[in-house]
Amino acid sequence: MIFWTVTALIAFSAAFLLAMILIRARTAGEPAAAYDLRVYRQQLREVDKDLARGVINAGDADRIRTEISRRILAADTQLQQAQSGRSQPRTLSLAFGIATALLITGGTLGIYWQLGAPGYGDLGLKDRIQLAGERAENRPSQAEAEAEVPVLPKPQVEEGYAELVEQLRKTAGERADDAQGQALLAQHEANLGNFQAAYAAKTSYIRLAEGQVNARDFTELAELKIMAAGGYVSPEAQTDLQKARAIDPSHGPARYYWGLMLGQIGRPDLAYREWAATLRDGPADAPWVKGIQGQIEEMAFRAGVEYRPISPGGGTAPALPGPSAEDMAGASELSAEEQQEMIRGMVSRLSDRLATEGGSAEEWARLIGALSVLGETGRARTIYGEARDAFAADQEALALLETIAAQAGIAQ
Structure with missing residues (x-):
């Protein structure tokens, strides 16, 4: 009034x-x-x-x-x-x-x-960050989002191809422990627009692969869920993206969808930073780079940033420490237990370095997210408290930490 x-x-x-x-x-x-x-x-x-x-x-x-x-x-x-x-x-x-x-x-x-927006109160930065955290915690699940997606026409395919996919379904059903069969089924179900069946098969493949999975597999699983939900990044898809980023922080497709998720929960500022860094890392001809280029200007506008074109592959932003290409190549040869232990080792080294030498807010946020993926919520909550103390005078860093904590379910 x-x-x-x-x-x-x-x-x-x-x-x-x-x-x-x-x-x-x-x-x-x-x-x-x-x-x-x-x-x-x-x-x-x-x-x-x-x-x-x-x-x-x-x-x-x-x-x-x-x-x-x-x-x-x-x-x-x-x-x-x-x-x-x-x-x-x-x-x-x-x-x-x-x-x-x-x-x-x-x-x-x-x-x-x-x-205008009659009745919409003035929101300060702290209030907007809090609302974004609440939106991240309370947003619709995968099943709820899928229920709201209208039925779309199936792509036109040759009758022979449809029969082959039907035969593949039958074979995959008879060989439920065949990981490669599940991988093929996921691919062809996606080709037919059956994204729910596709991500169900991809989930089975990851379960059966005995640790022979990488960041790409988790990102593809998240992508199938996102497509099934009409472009919406659900909490379930976010968990898959967190796993992919824990294995390979530089994985381009995961970074693209992570920025998309941040924009959807009301944090275009963090989304813009994620996409800008991904563009700088390139490569210029990568599909995810094309996707970012088509949306980053609007994201910058929402974030209140004066957008200036970013050359893909410029490398002007330093990459955060993470596993090397050799590490990732070696991880694909490990069993599920060994791969999990490798991730824990990287998390432990990052934790020790931050405790002794300190680091950026992005590194603290990465550690919190990785611990939540590993199920160590108590330790993640402790690290979150330490990070808040370390960046008490930096409002932008606090905003990043609060959003990550809300996504991990440990917000205070």
């Missing part, structure tokens, strides 16, 4: 000033002829003075008086006409001024009612 009162007063004040100008304009002030009369009369007095001093003779004085008198008569005639002429109607001026005030005031409030 206060907002509407203040807005109405400001609009009415501006309209009142305009109305007063219109009303007062009915009196145009002193006519020009009145000024001319004063000048001519002063000139007559000067003629008498010049004659007395001998500057001019009597004949010249008479001629000058005659000319000035003629001009006085003409000016006086103009003055009489101006004073007796029609003036601006007072009633009409008053009515027009009131109408103008009402139009400006009513128009201002009406336009805001249509284009």
Whole structure:
């Protein structure tokens, strides 16, 4: 109510000033002829003075008086006409001024009612961050999102291909422990637009692969869930992305979808930073780079950032410490237990380094996210508290940490 009162007063004040100008304009002030009369009369007095001093003779004085008198008569005639002429109607001026005030005031409030956000309170940065955290915790699940997706027409495929996929389903069902069969089924179900069946098969593949999975597998699983939900990154898809990022923090597709998720929960500032860093890392021809380039300008606008084109692969932003390509190659040869132990080792080394040497807010956030993926929520909560103390004076760092904590379910 206060907002509407203040807005109405400001609009009415501006309209009142305009109305007063219109009303007062009915009196145009002193006519020009009145000024001319004063000048001519002063000139007559000067003629008498010049004659007395001998500057001019009597004949010249008479001629000058005659000319000035003629001009006085003409000016006086103009003055009489101006004073007796029609003036601006007072009633009409008053009515027009009131109408103008009402139009400006009513128009201002009406336009805001249509284009603004009536009843939406002013939100400071801290409140917006808190709302983003709550949105991350309470957003719809995968099943709820899928229930809202309209039924889309299936892609047209050859009859022979559909029969082959049907045979593959039957074979995969008979060989439930065949990991490769599940991988093939996931791929072809996705080709047919059956994303729910595709991610179910991909989940089975990851379970059966005995640790022979990598960041790409978890990202593909998340992507299938996102496509099944109509582009929405659900909490379940987010968990898969966290696993992919824990294995390979530099995995481009996972970083793309992670930025998409941040934008959806109301943190376009973090999404822009994630996408900008991903663009700088490149490569320029990567599919996820093309996807980011098509959306990053809008994300920058939402984040309040002046967007300047970023050259893919520029490498101007330093990469956060993470496993090397050799580490990832070696991880693909490990069993599930050995791969989990490798992740724990990397997490432990990062934790020790941050405890002894410190690090950036992004590294602390990565550690919190990795611990939550490993199920060590108690330790993640402790690290979160330490990080908040370390960055107590940095509001941007605190915002990042609070969002990650909310996503991990450990927000205070």
